Amino acid sequence: xxxxxxxxxxxxxxxxxxxxxxxxxxxxxxxxxxxxxxxxxxxxxxxxxxxxxxxxxxxxxxxxxxxxxxxxxxxxxxxxxxxxxxxxxxxxxxxxxxxxxxxxxxxxxxxxxxxxxxxxxxxxxxxxxxxxxxxxxxxxxxxxxxxxxxxxxxxxxxxxxxxxxxxxxxxxxxxxxxxxxxxxxxxxxxxxxxxxxxxxxxxxxxxxxxxxxxxxxxxxxxxxxxxxxxxxxxxxxxxxxxxxxxxxxxxxxxxxxxx
Numbered sequence: 001x002x003x004x005x006x007x008x009x010x011x012x013x014x015x016x017x018x019x020x021x022x023x024x025x026x027x028x029x030x031x032x033x034x035x036x037x038x039x040x041x042x043x044x045x046x047x048x049x050x051x052x053x054x055x056x057x058x059x060x061x062x063x064x065x066x067x068x069x070x071x072x073x074x075x076x077x078x079x080x081x082x083x084x085x086x087x088x089x090x091x092x093x094x095x096x097x098x099x100x101x102x103x104x105x106x107x108x109x110x111x112x113x114x115x116x117x118x119x120x121x122x123x124x125x126x127x128x129x130x131x132x133x134x135x136x137x138x139x140x141x142x143x144x145x146x147x148x149x150x151x152x153x154x155x156x157x158x159x160x161x162x163x164x165x166x167x168x169x170x171x172x173x174x175x176x177x178x179x180x181x182x183x184x185x186x187x188x189x190x191x192x193x194x195x196x197x198x199x200x201x202x203x204x205x206x207x208x209x210x211x212x213x214x215x216x217x218x219x220x221x222x223x224x225x226x227x228x229x230x231x232x233x234x235x236x237x238x239x240x241x242x243x244x245x246x247x248x249x250x251x252x253x254x255x256x257x258x259x
Contacts, residue, residue, distance in 0.1 A: 054077060054108070054109045055106055055107065055108055055109070056076045056077060056078070056106070056107065056108075056109055057104060057105070057106055058078070058099075058101050058102065058103055058104065058105040058106075058107055058113060059072050059073065059076060059103060060099075060103035060104075061073060061096050061099050061103075061113070061115060062096050062097060062098065062099055062103070063091070063095060063096065064095065064096050065094050065095060065096075066082065066094055066095075066096065066115075066117050069096045069099075069115060073113045076109070077109030077110065078107070078109065078110070078111055078112065078113045079110065079111065079112040079113065080112070080113055080115070081112050081113070081114050081115070082114075082115055082116070082117055083114045083115065083116060084116045084117075085116065085117050085118070085119045086098075086116055086117075086118065086119060087118070087119050087120065087121065087122035087177075088118040088119070088120065088121070089121055089122075089176060091118040091120075092118060092120060093118055093119060093120035094117060094118065095117065095118045096115045096116070096117055096118075097116055097117065097118045098115065098116040099113060099114065099115045099116075100113070100114045100115075101113070121176055122145075122176065122177040123174050123175065123176055123177065124144050124145055124146065124174070124175065124177055125144075125171075125172050125173065125174055125175075126144075126146070126167055126169050126170065126171050126172060126173045126175060126181055127140050127141065127144050127146075127171060128171040128172070129141070129164050129167060129171070129183070130163075130164055130165060130166065130167070130171070131163055131164070131165075132163065132164050133162055133163060133164075134151070134162055134163075134164060134183065134185050137164045137183055138183075141181055145177040145178060146175070146177070146178065146179055146180075146181050147178055147179065147180045147181070148180070148181065148182075148183065149168070149180035149181055149182035149183075150182040150183075150195070150197055150198065150241075150242075151182070151183050151185055151195075152166075152168075152182060152183065152184045152185070152194070152195055152197055152214060153184075153185060153187050153194055153195055154166070154184050154185070154186055154187070154194065154213065154214060154215075155186070155187050155188070155192075155247075156186050156188075157188055159186045160186065161186065161187065161188045162185060162186065162187075163185070163186050164183050164184065164185055164186075165184050165185070165186050165213075166183075166184035166210075166213050167181055167182065167183060167184070168181065168182040168184070168197070168202075168206070168210050169181065169206065170206070182197060184210075184213060184214070192246055192247055193244045193245060193246055193247070194214045194215060194216070194244070194245060194246075194247055195242060195243070195244055196216070196237075196239045196240065196241055196242060196243050196244075196245055196251075197210060197214070197241060198237075198241035198242075199211070199234045199237045199241075199253065200234055200235065200236060200237065200241075201229075201233065201234065202233070202234050203230070203232055203233055203234070204221075204232045204233070204234060204253070204255050205232070207234045207253065211251060214247070215247030215248060216239075216245075216247075216248075216249055216250075216251045217248055217249065217250045217251070218250075218251060218252075218253065219238075219250035219251065219252050220252040220253075221252070221253050221254075221255055222252065222253070222254045222255070223254075223255050223256075223257045224254055224255070224256060224257065225256075225257055225258065225259055226256040226257075227258075228256075229256040230256065231256060231257055231258050232255060232256070232257075233255065233256045234253050234254070234255055235254045235255065235256055236253075236254045237251060237252065237253055237254075238250075238251055238252035238253075239251050
């Protein structure tokens with residue numbers, strides 16, 4: 001015959017109590033140990049690892065495409081991040097226009113090179129304002145982000161007084177934001193005079209059309225080799241911009257050509 005020993009309820013309760021006390025004592029000790037390990041890693045080991053990272057010269061990535069810039073940075077052991085996009089008048093869309101840190105800076109591998117990428121030129125279309133009052137046309141130009149250029153006077157008794165009859169550049173032309181747009185405005189009291197516009201920098205076709213609209217007569221067009229301008233661009237004119245002349249006055253242009 002065999003006998004099994006069973007713990008009494010008092011003995012079981014005593015054992016559970018001792019286990020609970022043991023955990024209450026050991027748990028804070030374990031937490032403190034983990035905290036000590038973390039502090040040692042953070043203050044002693046990680047700084048030592050960082051100090052021994054390879055140092056590299058930060059490369060120049062301005063002007064590169066986003067992908068090319070990232071490859072160049074990664075090849076040297078740096079991280080790469082695009083922090084923003086901005087319009088740029090001279091950098092195509094997707095090209096890097098700013099970086100930090102600056103090129104030539106000596107930095108440890110693993111540092112993040114932050115860049116800003118171009119969104120391209122900020123452009124808009126010249127709005128159609130023919131037939132509108134001058135003030136209304138000015139407000140529309142402002143809303144489109146354009147700047148009012150010269151106000152040119154034209155006389156036509158068949159049209160209402162003070163309305164815009166032409167823009168330069170013409171409506172629907174794509175231009176940079178803040179570009180100047182000149183307005184040709186009608187006057188009914190015909191004194192037979194006009195204000196000479198500034199034709200310099202305009203392509204010849206547009207210049208001829210504007211001269212015809214204002215009643216100027218083209219006398220001579222002289223062509224000159226000029227690398228600073230696109231072909232068929234008006235370089236200079238015989239009449240001073242802004243002076244008042246009679247309609248029918250002759251004007252000469254000097255126009256660029258390539259060899």
